[in-house]
Amino acid sequence: MADIHPTSVVDPRAKLADSVKIGPFCVVGPEVELGEDVVLRSHVVLDGDTRIGAGTEIYPFASIGLAPQDLKYRGEKTRLEIGARNKIREYVTMNPGTEGGGSLTKVGDDCLFMVGSHVAHDCMVGHHVILANNATLAGHVVLGDFAIVGGLSAVHQFVRIGPHAMIGGMSGVEHDVIPYGSVMGDRASLCGLNIVGLKRRGFDKETIHRMRSAYRMLFADEGTIKERVADVDEVFGTEEAVRQILEFVRVQSSRGLTQPRSLGAGE
Structure with a gap:
């Protein structure tokens, strides 16, 4: 049986692998599915049709799978899928998809989401991605494998960021970023290839x-x-x-x- 702290509220319909560990004061909704060795540290809220892959660790005050921040959302059935071995730090928010965007938000494996970062509805996030503190993705963003989004950066809706790209801290990204590209600036411009990453x-x-x-x-x-x-x-x-x-x-x-x-x- 999963190890659930007595102060946590876990809906009996949630699907939990036997090796799941849920710390104090967490809330897990009825449609949540947690894979092997998932850890919820404490004060984590999981809701909606949300699937979290094996070995993912979620830290206090993260809010995962609650309704999208989209005025067009009318409660339709949508999903959030998070892969394996991710680290989701304090105050991270991730929303499920919307009907107009394919009804799915998807996160790959081996990613790091630092404090206060946000993944909005209908985003597609690859593997080995890093979102630094307070980095935010608007709806429908595509983020390629090994991409890094620097702290306090904001990515406009529908932007594509290619694999291995680097977004400098405090950047506002309005346009697509080529694979292996490096961008920065309050209205970000391309400043070369991500040589350090390469x-x-x-x-x-x-x-x-x-x-x-x-x-x-x-x-x-x-x-x-x-x-x-x-x-x-x-x-x-x-x-x-x-x-x-x-x-x-x-x-x-x-x-x-x-x-x-x-x-x-x-x-």
Whole structure:
């Protein structure tokens, strides 16, 4: 049987793995499902159709799975899925989806959500993602694997942030961020590739050099973005990381691309 502190209120219809540990003063709703070795430290509220994967640990005063902060939401049946081995720190909030956004908010595995961070309705968050203190995702945001969102940053609804991207602290992100990109600013601009992240992920010097050359070509002043994408594809299209960037840019998006203020900044 799950280890449940006597001060916690757990609906008998909730599905709990035998190895779940629930500390004092938690509230768990009837449609919640907790996988093996999930830990609720204390004062955690879980509600809605919420599934939490094995080994995830949730800290005090987190509010997970309650109704979306969306005036269009009318109580329709929607879900929140959180993967395995995540760390969800104090005061984090995560909301389920809405009917207009696919009815699902999804978080991958091995992520860290620091104090006060927020994942809004219909977001799709990848694996190994970090949201620093008070970083916030508006509705329908897509966040790729290994992306990092710095403290006190805000990401506009429907923005896509590619894998391995870095969002600097206190940034306002209004437009899509290319994979491996680094952005910062109160209205964020692209300031180069996430070189530190690339090195930490084991990219070698030659690969990073080719990626930087492709970046310069992609954001050069000459030609249209379509023409520059074709040029980069012709010269660097065999490089896997460059292909990821090109595929990201080719996708039609309502938000447009975050651009550099001047080519060479950070490069």
